[in-house]
Structures are given as C-alpha cells and as structure tokens.
Amino acid sequence: MLNLASNLSTCLGFLACQACTDCLKSTLKQQVRLSYILFDGVFVFLAIAITYWLSGVLSSTGWIATVLRDYVHCPADQGLSCLGVSSVYRISLALVIFHIFILLFLCMRNGCSKVFNEEVWPFKVLFVVVATVGLFFLSNSFFEVYSKVAMGFSFVFLIFQVIMIIDLFYLWGAIWIEKYDEGQSCYMYLLIISTVVLYAGTLYWTVMSFKWFGGCGIGTFANTTNLVFIILNAGLIFLGVNPSGSLLTSAAVSCYSTYLIWSGLSNMDEACNALALEESTTIFHLVFGLVFIITSLVYVSVGDSDSSTGQIAVAKGALADKEPLQNDPDLEERMITRLRNYELKAYEGNSFIYFHLIMLFACCYVAMLLTNWGKPVISGQAFFQFQASGLSMWIKVVASWITMALYTWTLIAPRVFPDRDFN
Numbered sequence: 001m002l003n004l005a006s007n008l009s010t011c012l013g014f015l016a017c018q019a020c021t022d023c024l025k026s027t028l029k030q031q032v033r034l035s036y037i038l039f040d041g042v043f044v045f046l047a048i049a050i051t052y053w054l055s056g057v058l059s060s061t062g063w064i065a066t067v068l069r070d071y072v073h074c075p076a077d078q079g080l081s082c083l084g085v086s087s088v089y090r091i092s093l094a095l096v097i098f099h100i101f102i103l104l105f106l107c108m109r110n111g112c113s114k115v116f117n118e119e120v121w122p123f124k125v126l127f128v129v130v131a132t133v134g135l136f137f138l139s140n141s142f143f144e145v146y147s148k149v150a151m152g153f154s155f156v157f158l159i160f161q162v163i164m165i166i167d168l169f170y171l172w173g174a175i176w177i178e179k180y181d182e183g184q185s186c187y188m189y190l191l192i193i194s195t196v197v198l199y200a201g202t203l204y205w206t207v208m209s210f211k212w213f214g215g216c217g218i219g220t221f222a223n224t225t226n227l228v229f230i231i232l233n234a235g236l237i238f239l240g241v242n243p244s245g246s247l248l249t250s251a252a253v254s255c256y257s258t259y260l261i262w263s264g265l266s267n268m269d270e271a272c273n274a275l276a277l278e279e280s281t282t283i284f285h286l287v288f289g290l291v292f293i294i295t296s297l298v299y300v301s302v303g304d305s306d307s308s309t310g311q312i313a314v315a316k317g318a319l320a321d322k323e324p325l326q327n328d329p330d331l332e333e334r335m336i337t338r339l340r341n342y343e344l345k346a347y348e349g350n351s352f353i354y355f356h357l358i359m360l361f362a363c364c365y366v367a368m369l370l371t372n373w374g375k376p377v378i379s380g381q382a383f384f385q386f387q388a389s390g391l392s393m394w395i396k397v398v399a400s401w402i403t404m405a406l407y408t409w410t411l412i413a414p415r416v417f418p419d420r421d422f423n
Contacts, residue, residue, distance in 0.1 A: 032118050033301035033355055037294065039121075040359065043091050043128060044366050048286070050087040051370065085371060086136070089143040092150065092367035094131035098124065099360040106353050117352055151373060153364035155395060160358065161365075162403045164296040166410070169253050173246035191248055198251035202230065205258045213265040216272035222397050226261045229404035230254045233411065242411045253407045257400045259288060264396030267372070267389050289369045297362060300355065 105116040180187040206227055213219030233250045236242065263285060270276040373392040414420075 028118075029351070030302050032352075034298065035121075036355075036359055037297050037301060039124065040095055040363065041294070043095060043132075044290075047088045047091040047366075047370060051085070086140060086143070088367055088370045089146060089150075090135040091132050092363050093135055093143070093146055094128050095363040096360055097131055098128050099356045099363065101127070103353060103356050103360075106356065109348055113352075147367070147371075150364035150367050151391075153361045154368040154373070157358075157361035157365040158395070158399050159402065160361070161292060161296040162399060162406065164299050165256055165292065166253060166403065166407055168295070168299050169249045169256075170244070170410075172252065173249035174244070176248065177246055191246075195248045195251045198248070198255045202251065202255045202258050205255070205262060206230075209258070209262050209265065212262075212274040213268060213272060215274075216268065218397075219265050219268065219272055222261050222265060222400075226257055226400060226404065229257065229401075229408065233404070233408055236408070236411045242414055244414075245411050250407075253403065256292075257403045260396045260400035260403065263288075264393045264400065267393035267396075285372070286369065293362060293365065293369070297358070300358060 102116060106113045176187045176191050180191065206223060209223050210220070213223065233254065234247070237245050237247050237250050266273060266275050266281050266285070268276070275281045372389045373395060
C-alpha cells in the first residue's frame with residue numbers, strides 16, 4: 001500500500017512538472033489566445049461580482065440609481081436584482097462588440113491586424129469599459145432582443161463545446177495510454193484510478209438523479225436514455241470496436257453527459273425536482289459551466305502547435321548567424337525584415353479570425369449561463385439572478401443526448417466506413 005502511494009505521488013509530481021514545461025513551450029499564437037481568454041474572464045468575473053456581491057453598493061450610488069431608473073427602467077422595488085441581470089447582458093454585448101471590432105481589423109490582413117490583435121491592451125480595456133457604461137443608457141427592451149439572438153449563438157457554442165470536450169477526452173486517454181506503452185508504469189495507476197473514479201462518480205450521480213428527478217416522466221426518461229448510452233459505449237470499448245477508444249475516454253464522456261442531464265433536469269419545477277430550492281444547485285451550475293467554457297477555450301487555444309510569428313525558429317537562426325551579424329550590418333537589417341514578414345504571414349490565414357468568432361459566441365453563451373438561458377426575462381417586472389427555466393432544461397438534456405450520440409458515432413464510424421481515415 002505504501003509502495004502504491006509512493007508511486008502515485010511520484011506520478012503526480014511528474015505530471016505537474018510536465019504541465020509547467022508545456023506551458024513554457026507555448027507559442028506566441030497560443031499566448032495571444034490565452035490572453036484574450038484571461039481578458040474576457042476578468043469582465044465575466046466583474047459581471048458575476050456585480051450580480052451577487054456589488055449590487056447593493058452600486059445601486060445606492062446616486063448617478064447609477066438615476067441610470068437604472070431613467071434609462072434601464074428597473075422596477076423601483078427590485079433595483080438590486082435588476083442591476084445584476086442587466087449588467088450580465090451589457091458586459092456580454094460589450095465583449096461581443098469588442099471581438100467584432102478585432103475581427104474587422106483582422107480582415108484587413110496587414111500590419112494593423114497584428115497591432116490590434118497582439119498589442120494596445122490598455123486601449124482594449126478602455127474600449128470594453130466605455131462600451132459597457134454606454135450600454136447602460138439603453139433600455140432593457142433592447143436587451144430583450146439581444147437575449148433572443150444570444151440564445152441562438154449560445155446553442156451553437158454549446159455544441160462546439162461538446163465536440164471540444166469529446167476531442168479533449170480522446171486526447172487525454174490516448175496520451176496516457178501512449179505513455180504507459182512507452183514503459184512509464186505510473187500511467188497504469190493513473191489510468192485505472194481515473195477510470196474507476198469517473199465511472200463510480202457517474203454511477204452515483206445517475207442513481208441520485210433518478211432519486212431527485214424521478215417524480216415525472218421526463219426525468220426518468222432522460223436518466224434512462226443516458227444510462228443506456230453509458231452501458232452501450234462501455235460495451236463497445238470492451239468489444240474493441242474502435243482501437244482508438246479507451247475506457248478512460250468513455251468514463252469521462254459519460255460523466256460529462258451525466259452532468260448535462262443533471263444540470264438540465266434541475267430546472268424542473270418543485271413537483272419533479274427535489275433540488276428546486278437548493279441554493280448550492282445554482283453555485284454548482286455556475287462553477288461547472290464556467291469550468292467547461294474555460295476548458296474548451298483553452299483547449300482550442302493551445303491545440304494549434306504552430307507559432308503565429310515563427311519567432312522561436314527565426315531567433316535560433318539569428319543566434320546561429322551571430323558572428324556574421326557582427327561583420328555585416330546589412331544582414332542584421334535583413335533578418336529583422338524577415339522576422340517582421342514572418343510575423344505578418346500568420347495574418348494571411350484565418351486562424352485568428354476563427355478564434356475571435358469562437359470567443360464572440362462564447363461571450364453570448366456566458367450571458368445565457370449566468371441568466372440560465374434568459375430566465376429571468378430582461379423586460380419582465382420580476383428580476384432574480386437565477387431562476388428555473390424549461391428552455392434551459394431541454395437545451396441541456398438535448399446537448400447530453402447529442403454528446404453521447406456523437407461519442408457513440410466516433411466509436412462505430414471506423415467500422416461503418418472502413419475505407420475512410422478517421423485519425
């Protein structure tokens with residue numbers, strides 16, 4: 001037992017060191033993308049802080065109270081909740097406008113694209129702050145329309161997130177199995193323990209979901225469908241239908257799908273939902289929702305190993321030619337020109353455009369996450385930060401079914417179409 005504990009601690013230490021090393025190896029393109037995730041994250045945290053902690057302080061400030069009354073048109077007796085919900089939509093739209101602004105410069109595909117994408121961060125902060133403040137002078141009726149548009153974009157992002165999570169789980173399983181095949185025995189312990197823990201957690205969560213939401217037909221049907229998928233996918237792994245599949249990947253996908261089922265069914269009314277009045281349910285919704293957003297965006301950001309500027313490769317060449325540079329000043333100038341041209345070449349493609357489009361959709365999705373898919377309605381007379389929503393229930397339950405259907409398809413597709421390359 002002590003030997004097992006020692007091996008596990010060694011493995012965890014090794015993984016931590018490897019993670020730090022991978023972070024240090026990140027390219028400039030990846031660093032820029034991660035900077036935008038952090039940038040947006042700060043404003044999302046500000047929206048959460050206003051909604052749950054700062055509403056009382058801000059709404060008692062004279063000019064803010066005037067804006068809420070005269071422009072936002074908040075009900076006088078619900079200024080705190082109205083300020084929180086209104087802030088979520090306005091910060092979300094400000095970030096959407098910000099990414100549209102960056103996209104316009106990226107479409108120019110020149111030096112301005114590089115400058116506005118990688119530099120001028122103080123201007124970017126000021127831009128979002130001014131946009132957010134300015135949007136408070138628009139009434140909530142405008143944001144009722146925005147919330148409907150954001151729902152459509154958000155569902156697209158949710159499906160994108162599902163695909164990224166499945167791909168990430170595949171990569172997770174493949175890397176650990178490859179490490180074990182290379183002779184690193186500690187990964188055997190990690191594979192076994194992680195798989196057992198994930199399946200045990202999924203089984204417990206499923207049993208409790210039957211208990212919490214079994215009072216109505218939709219709860220029983222959704223949980224039963226999810227359980228059938230879990231058993232089916234595990235069976236396909238045991239039968240070796242897809243050599244690329246692994247029990248670790250299947251367990252992780254099953255746990256994620258079970259979370260979506262739980263998250264959706266927890267929006268049912270009190271007659272069918274034993275968790276309807278639990279405040280911890282809301283916290284769980286928000287925390288895990290944000291974790292999955294960050295995970296999918298970070299995975300997209302670091303998944304591209306190509307450098308956006310080629311600085312590392314060019315720098316190595318420059319160091320190799322250090323002696324000639326001392327004797328030929330023109331060569332140094334040519335190297336600088338070459339480096340600049342290499343940097344601009346990254347903006348001839350569409351990788352950053354695709355990234356900012358994803359971030360735009362993510363900003364819409366954050367608004368839906370923090371308001372539980374538009375509940376409360378922004379134009380209503382009752383504002384509470386997070387209310388049960390039938391729309392949210394069906395979106396998440398359907399997303400869970402899509403998750404399991406997509407994963408099942410990835411397992412059987414190589415057998416259905418043996419002539420196609422699915423690697």
